[in-house]
Amino acid sequence: MAIAHMKNIVKRYGANLVLDHVDLDIAEGEILGLLGPNGAGKTTLIHALAGLISIDTGDIQIFNKQQKSNLMDIKRQIGLVTQDITIFGDLTARENLEFFGGIYGLRGKELKERVDETLRFVGLTEYSGKLPTKFSGGMMRRLNIACALVHRPKFLIMDEPTVGIDPQSRNHILETVRKLNRQGTTILYTTHYMEEVQAIASRVVIMDQGHVIAQGTIEELVEKIQHEEKIKLEVMEPTEALLEKLRRIDGVKDVSLRGKEILIISRVGAGNLDRALSVAKEAGGVRSVNAEKPTLEDVFLTLTGKSLRDGGEE
Ligand SMILES: Nc1ncnc2c1ncn2[C@@H]1O[C@H](COP(=O)(O)OP(=O)(O)O)[C@@H](O)[C@H]1O
Ligand SMILES: [Mg+2]
Numbered sequence: 001m002a003i004a005h006m007k008n009i010v011k012r013y014g015a016n017l018v019l020d021h022v023d024l025d026i027a028e029g030e031i032l033g034l035l036g037p038n039g040a041g042k043t044t045l046i047h048a049l050a051g052l053i054s055i056d057t058g059d060i061q062i063f064n065k066q067q068k069s070n071l072m073d074i075k076r077q078i079g080l081v082t083q084d085i086t087i088f089g090d091l092t093a094r095e096n097l098e099f100f101g102g103i104y105g106l107r108g109k110e111l112k113e114r115v116d117e118t119l120r121f122v123g124l125t126e127y128s129g130k131l132p133t134k135f136s137g138g139m140m141r142r143l144n145i146a147c148a149l150v151h152r153p154k155f156l157i158m159d160e161p162t163v164g165i166d167p168q169s170r171n172h173i174l175e176t177v178r179k180l181n182r183q184g185t186t187i188l189y190t191t192h193y194m195e196e197v198q199a200i201a202s203r204v205v206i207m208d209q210g211h212v213i214a215q216g217t218i219e220e221l222v223e224k225i226q227h228e229e230k231i232k233l234e235v236m237e238p239t240e241a242l243l244e245k246l247r248r249i250d251g252v253k254d255v256s257l258r259g260k261e262i263l264i265i266s267r268v269g270a271g272n273l274d275r276a277l278s279v280a281k282e283a284g285g286v287r288s289v290n291a292e293k294p295t296l297e298d299v300f301l302t303l304t305g306k307s308l309r310d311g312g313e314e
Contacts, residue, residue, distance in 0.1 A: 002061075003028045003155055003186045004049060009058035011044055018044045019055070020210040026155075026188055031181050033201030034190040035296070037308055040207040042190045043083055046159050049188075050080045062155070076104060079153035083160045083190075085144045087132050093119065093143050094128040097150050104151035114150050122146045122176060138169025145173065149180070156180060157188045162196065174200055194296040194308055206300060213303050221299045228253070228302070230292045231264040231273055237284040238262055245283070249275050260287075 004026040011019040018041045026032050036042050047053045049060060051071050060067035062074050087096050097115040106114055119125045122142040132140055145161055158177070162170045177200055181187055191197060197204055198218060205215040214221055235242065238257055246255045251267040262280075266272040273291055280286045300308040 001028045002026065003063065004188075005059075005061040006045070006049060007059040009045065009048060009060070010056045011041075011048060011053070012056055018210050019048070019058075022058075022207075022210070022212055024049075024205060024212065026186060027203075028186050029181075029184065030202045031177065031187045031189055031200050033197035033204045034188060034207065035192065035194060035197050035204055035300075035308070036207035037192055039209075040192075041210045042207055043159055045207070046080070046157055046188070046190060050078060050157060051075065052080075076151065077154050079148035079151070079156040081145050081148045081156070081158040081161050083163070085140055087140065087143050087147060089131065089133045092129050092131055093124050093135075093146075096132065096143060097146055100147040101150040106151060114152070118146045118150045121149065121179075123172065136166075136169070138165040138172070141165055141169065141173065142176075145176065153185070155186045155188075157190075159190045160192070161189075162191070162193070170196075192308065194300070198296055204296065206296075206303070208300075208304050214299065218296060221296060222294050224299065224302075227268050228294060228298070229266050229268045229272070230294060230298065231266060231276055232288075232290040232292065233262045233264065233276060233280055234260055234287040234289070235262060235280050235284060236287065239283065242280065242283040245279050246276055249279070252276075 002025050006022060006024040009019050009022040022045060024045065034042055044053070048055045051067055051074065063077060065074060067074060088099065091099060094115060097118055098111060101111045101114055119128050122145060124139065124142060124146065127139065132143055135143065141161060148156065162173050174196065177187060177189060189201060203215070203217055204221060206213050238260060243255050243257060243262065246252060246262065246264060249272055251272055252264060253267065254265040256263050264276055277286060277289060297308055
């Protein structure tokens with residue numbers, strides 16, 4: 001069953017067409033990864049879904065209800081982890097959670113229990129009396145997530161929840177997402193890190209420039225470009241002449257230099273690993289060679305002709 005359904009969504013800011021007839025369905029119980037570079041329109045789409053902004057045209061349903069007319073009813077069952085951290089610096093971790101729990105109508109004993117449980121869940125129990133201004137980036141992100149969880153939403157929307165934090169905190173957050181999902185929460189997880197999507201998502205939607213450009217399971221997406229093979233060659237002398245020779249091999253689609261490494265995209269089964277190796281050997285020798293299965297990054301590259309990382313801000 002679809003927990004949320006977006007059909008033909010169009011949103012303009014002035015002359016900027018930010019969402020260009022976007023369709024999106026989220027099935028109950030899944031972790032849907034929404035992947036796209038900065039500026040793709042992910043946050044705008046999520047804000048439309050959560051009812052924070054209006055759309056120009058299109059239809060949005062959540063829990064089988066029209067999104068606009070039943071807003072409060074819907075909001076009670078949604079948690080939104082915002083991309084920009086929205087916690088109060090002058091309230092302790094516990095007070096922040098009490099505030100957000102209060103907004104959702106939790107009071108007294110129930111509120112205290114939920115706050116304790118949520119603090120435990122994100123691993124902040126021992127910091128409950130501390131001000132978040134003293135927290136590391138990772139702890140702040142965890143508290144930001146906790147604020148969206150305290151009312152136990154059945155649908156959690158997370159907008160780039162791991163930007164700018166250390167790998168350990170990132171793993172902690174990804175583990176938290178998996179745990180929530182196992183407990184029955186449906187999750188829409190937005191990111192421009194394809195590794196995260198690869199780690200947790202059961203299905204992926206890829207956005208670029210206001211369009212959904214591909215969707216499916218990771219296997220399905222990678223399957224689409226299985227007819228390609230990626231060969232990485234590290235050579236002694238990566239000259240332009242060598243690149244040109246490699247480009248002339250039949251079945252080779254693209255050759256580019258990444259640092260000292262030559263990346264060759266070739267048709268699968270063309271026997272081009274052998275040919276590329278012998279061309280490179282003649283031209284001065286090979287240090288290492290490596291042929292890889294395509295990743296989501298390659299899917300993005302194939303579909304758009306540009307790297308997903310270019311859109312990032314690392
Ligand atoms: N409130 C706004 N006013 C004007 N332009 C906006 C606004 N919000 C987003 N945009 C523009 O919409 C595009 C998509 O932005 P956004 O949805 O934030 O993308 P993403 O979350 O994928 O990085 C960008 O070009 C951005 O500048
Ligand atoms: Mg965004």
